[in-house]
Amino acid sequence: MSVGHDPANPPFLATLGTLLLLTTVYVLGKLRELFSSSGRKKSRQGYAPIREKEEDFYDRRVFSRIKDCWNRPIASAPGAWIDVLERDAKQFNSNFHRSLQFTGSVKRCLNLGSYNYLGFAAADEYCTPRVQSTLKDLGVSMCSSRSDSGTTSLHLDLEREVATFVGKPEAVVFGMGYVTNSAVIPVLAGKGCLLISDALNHASIVVGARASGAKVKVFRHNDAEHLEDVLRASISQGQPRTHRPWKKIIIIVEGIYSMEGESCCLKEIVEVKKKYKAYLYLDEAHSIGALGKTGRGCCEHWGVDPADVDIMMGTFTKSFGSCGGYIAGSPELINYLRRHGPAHLYAASISPAAAQQILSAIKLINGEDGSTRGIDKVKQLHDNANYFRCRLLQMGLHVLGDWNSPVMPIMIYHSGKLPIFSRLCLANNVATVVVGFPATSVLLVRARVCISASHSREDLEYALEVIKDAADKCLLRYRGPKEAAEQVKLLLSSAAVHSSEADAKVTVDVTGKKRAAETDDGFYLFEEKVKESPQKNGKVMNGVVTQKNGKVMNGVVTQKNGKSHKKGHFIPSGAL
């Protein structure tokens, strides 16, 4: 379920601004192009330039002005705080080939950019020693494909462990997440097959689908009804021109869409898929480890039986802090991939050290180290993500994404504000990711925040302050307080839907004054405003209270002498 506004409908002024800006940049660029060809490389006589003309123009005249917002090199592990290498912005001009110069200094920044959901990116007391001992035993790489001599006992352990973790009989792992999609989809579908892909699926899926030679149709993002329409039309009409029946139909969706922060409506999609006998390919690149009470991904999050998903794909880059990807499914499927998958036959097997990192991370989540550290990370992640999303919505920002999802795009809409937002954040030591054209459409540019379990509340507060400041300067608060409050309410109600589907129970609030739904995350969702607080002369005005160790930690606002005192982290009263 998606919460938030309709992202296809950007604010009028922002749209107008973007169009004006781009027109100006385009016209000026073209004019300048008449007089100077700065940075345009001449290719050899008789050879076509490697870059197409418009592409080249965009790179030199537009992208080069803002390219400091991307590819920022770091000099540390991508943990909660990173060392960003500073680059000189004074050298800016339209000369694309003049690269940014390093100043030699380093900036310690809060990392809101890396996919370090469970905080396994930096050294970990449990995982790192194991990885290092594996390095001593097996080295860095097997220099061979899995089918030749690249299989170690560690690879087999990992495959067993992954299969159990996601709830499938078998699994096979590959050395790169991107390749897991781009080299597996062609094995599964070929001529005469139909792939029905979500409109916002990741590039690796698009590449895999294109390489497969199968017919590809697209359904509207996360719209199970449209998916059904497409399926009905396709099955009844058969293959184009020949009208022969399709050999098989595979629906491809993602667990969390990395640019939207939304989780796919898996229940509805599974229903449709069952009804029309299609197969379902679920890409859990961002959701494995991040969603679900025990980090088992989208199926656990929505309460769907993994048996209903035919092909479970995921990557280890994000939650597990390693590299590579897996496919889990029936033994027939996995055997077929072992026999015919190019990534199994031709590519180097995943580094034993990387495999060990994943294995240790999974063991930690399963509590095999004898502590609850792993599962606490998942809880902490959800806690952090929900808190941060609520607070961003509260500010009146357009934030997409679902309950518990660690990915939260902040819609900027105006391409001119994009680099400013990014630079303002960096200047205040917060590293955020901004996404512009061509990765998103011109009018839907956004900043993206990825929350990690390794962020402390202080980190989040700091980030919120900086984002608030930047959002004010960039005029990003597209919603008034009333609307913002509605959005928060909507998000909370979506959480309530969730918790009612999970094992939530309705309890009475500690104050005894009102009923609240307790989710499995230890959140209390108040159904109505609390009027009176247990404190003297105080008034509790908040909506979300996090309970930890039986103590109300968050969100108590007391009013004394007409002045409100905030205590802890809270959703201010305006929200509800």
Next chain:
Amino acid sequence: MSLPEPFETISVYARDFWILFGPGGKLHPAYFLEHKGHLLVEGLLLAVILYLFLQNTFKPRASNEEPLTDKEIDTLCKEWQPEPLVPTIKSEDLPVERVVTSVDGLYAVVDGKRVLNLASANFLGLGGTADMKEVATGTVAKYGVGSCGPRGFYGTIDVHLELEKQIAEFMECPQCTIFAYDIATVASVIPACGNRKDIMIADEGCSYPIQQGLTLSRAAVHFFKHNDMQDLERVLREVEAKEKAEKKPLCRKLIVVEGIYANTGDIAKLDEIFAIKEKYKYRLLVEETYSFGVLGPHGRGACEHYGLKAGQVEVICASMSACLGSIGGFVVGETDVVEHQRLAGSGYVFSASLPPFLATSAQHALQQLRSQAKALLPRLHGNCAALRSQIRKIPGLLVAHDGCENSPVIHVHISRAGSKVIAEAGPHAQALVKQIGDVLFQKYNILSAVPLYSCLDRIRPLPSLRLLVPATLNEKEIGVILTSIKGASKEILG
């Protein structure tokens, strides 16, 4: 003042025209209509109406079928039966994945016993050294294992930049772009070098990643016969003729070959290919996975072997999982093309970057390659030549491709019919090489590979036993390998 003659004539005509058509003129619309001209116009209109009236009714060609009703669609959907997701694979067709439990230089403990490993592409023994392990361990402590993000989004780590710089320096060209995985490298680079409008020519013996890259580019792809220069010229001539006939605008053109072909083990004739590509103005892409660190006086690969430089050859891709003993891939060559990958290489832009410890490991191996190439390469070439020439003498076996003595990828085919020319194909030959491989492993403690090919491959290469020859083999070990292969082939082929 009189105007020149042509202008005068024009002005006379213009005046006459104005008198006739201007206000007050006889043919001015107002005058014309007022003076019974309207009758003419009305008459014409009437005629048109009559004409249309008398025509047959216009019927758009109705489609022969009514659109399907919901009920019919329901029935069709109910009736449709999909194929199973994948065909069932018989267990004997599955690749035999022998399990490695520890590695010690040339030897490894596989399936519980110590064997000589001829299935690993660590040709120079630069990977897996104690020094490299130490470097990797240190990196893991500082940077963690994964990079947790694509290059664009805080996934660029200083060690990546350093590795890129060092590879570029080693290959003597200004730029290098690294990728996170071997098979994603060339499969991303090719589509970045062309699209629908462009032309690509490839050797038909190319491995799957190249084939995938060609498919993804959507360019017009033409294949030439494996390592056959005349056929390459024929294809180029045909393409050129077609281009001329169609008056196609200038487009990007690319020839794709492998330095050492993974599927056959022979070396591309790059000197000839280079001359041809210059003549027809094509860019050249050489996939150097098995030739990087192996060929050429400094180990820069097949291009250096033929005296060509990165830059002269526009694109050179290679994997870091062979000679560099790490994982990943890189592309070097013409600055424009290499820089272009950072924006257009899909496997670069949309994938998490290379784990830092793999970058530092590769960097370490590269330094070793620099300092030890002079000592290691002649040994490697000697070993390759010795094994090739000796295996050729074994009855029933065939090592194709003379003149590729330096290639450490040896494909041993079966050729029992007394013929030394034709290798056997088909499932029977596949079974035989597999048996030889099994005997080599079980009885002689030598691990070799019997390559299996995916159903996606355009062409199924001949069944073979593949030996990857390391430089670190000594004469005694070569002797052992030869007697073992002799023994195994005698046992199976009789």
